[in-house]
Amino acid sequence: MSLSTKPYELPAGIWQTLWRGTLCRCPRCGEGKLFRKWLKPVDNCAHCGLDISGQRADDLPAYIGIFVTGHLLAPVIIALITGFALSAWMLLAIIIPVAIVMLIGLLQPSKGAVIGLQWWNGMHGFRKERRPEETPQ
Structure with missing residues (x-):
């Protein structure tokens, strides 16, 4: 694995950092x-060499996935209950698989965002890095 000689640009702010992590990028x-x-996660970024091995996302990505899934599915559940005459078993047969797929789909992007958050704040062995300040002329 060789590092690229192409320069990279540090993110402008925390939102760009979180977005990069959500897209599963360094x-x-x-x-x-x-x-x-x-x-x-990889141990080191193949492009810039960032050491990612010290990240500690732990359970936060799962909590984020549960929170987002619950809030997105709540209106769907209400609509299914009020708009259709579904039995409890039919409702469970629809909602449980959808919830599981959503949770599994949200785990990797939310873990990437948590790693980005840790890098931005200089947590768990990451060095806090920022763009150089532009001096007014």
Whole structure:
């Protein structure tokens, strides 16, 4: 794995950092892949060399996934209950698979965003890096 000689641009702010992580890209350069397996981050970014091995996302991505899934499915559940005459079993047969798919789909992007948040704040061995301030002329 060789590092690219192409320069990279640090993110302008925390939102760009979170977006890069959500897209499963390196929070520092936005180019390198963040994951080598589904939820296993790479040790170092292949593009800029950022050491990602110290990240500690722990359970926060799962909590984010549960929170988002619950809030997105709540109106769907209400609409299914009020608009259709579904039995409880039919409602469960629809909602549980949809919830599971949503949770699984949200885990990797939310873990990437948490890694980006940790990098931005200089947590867990990450060095806090910012764009150089532009001096007025």
